[in-house]
Every structure is written in C-alpha cells, then in structure tokens.
Amino acid sequence: MTRQQALINHLITGGKVSIKNGYNFFGISNISREIRRLVEIPANIELNREHKKGKTKYGQPCHWFEYSATHRQKNVLKKFLKLVK
Numbered sequence: 001m002t003r004q005q006a007l008i009n010h011l012i013t014g015g016k017v018s019i020k021n022g023y024n025f026f027g028i029s030n031i032s033r034e035i036r037r038l039v040e041i042p043a044n045i046e047l048n049r050e051h052k053k054g055k056t057k058y059g060q061p062c063h064w065f066e067y068s069a070t071h072r073q074k075n076v077l078k079k080f081l082k083l084v085k
C-alpha cells in the first residue's frame with residue numbers, strides 16, 4: 001500500500017491526520033505539504049483543518065493542524081481510491 005492509499009484509507013475510516021500521527025503512521029514529516037500533494041489536489045477536495053494549540057514540554061506555546069474528512073469528502077475519496085489502486 002502506498003502512502004497516498006494509506007492516508008486516504010485513514011481519512012475514509014474517520015481518522016484524523018496531524019504532524020505526530022503523519023510521521024508515526026505514514027512516515028511523512030511535512031504533513032501539511034503532503035496532504036495537499038497526495039490527497040487534496042489529486043482528488044480535487046479541501047479537507048477540514050482544525051487548529052490545535054498546546055504547550056511544549058518546556059511550557060512554550062505551539063500550534064498545529066489536524067486534518068479530517070466530512071461525509072461528502074469521504075465519498076469523493078472512496079471513488080478516488082478506486083482510481084489509484
């Protein structure tokens with residue numbers, strides 16, 4: 001299974017993608033670039049982006065985005081996944 005197929009499967013099954021699980025699950029260190037390149041542009045959709053805020057272990061503020069798909073986007077991704085297999 002390619003990274004593109006793995007990302008799409010994860011989104012279709014209701015998963016969310018962030019910097020952390022993008023690296024741990026898919027081996028992608030720059031998830032914001034790869035979500036666009038592997039999923040959004042080829043499938044002609046724009047995933048939901050939820051802005052998250054937190055603090056580092058040293059107490060410094062940090063932020064990131066979590067990507068997910070709506071029901072309608074999941075239907076588009078299912079059709080697209082059949083094309084890339």
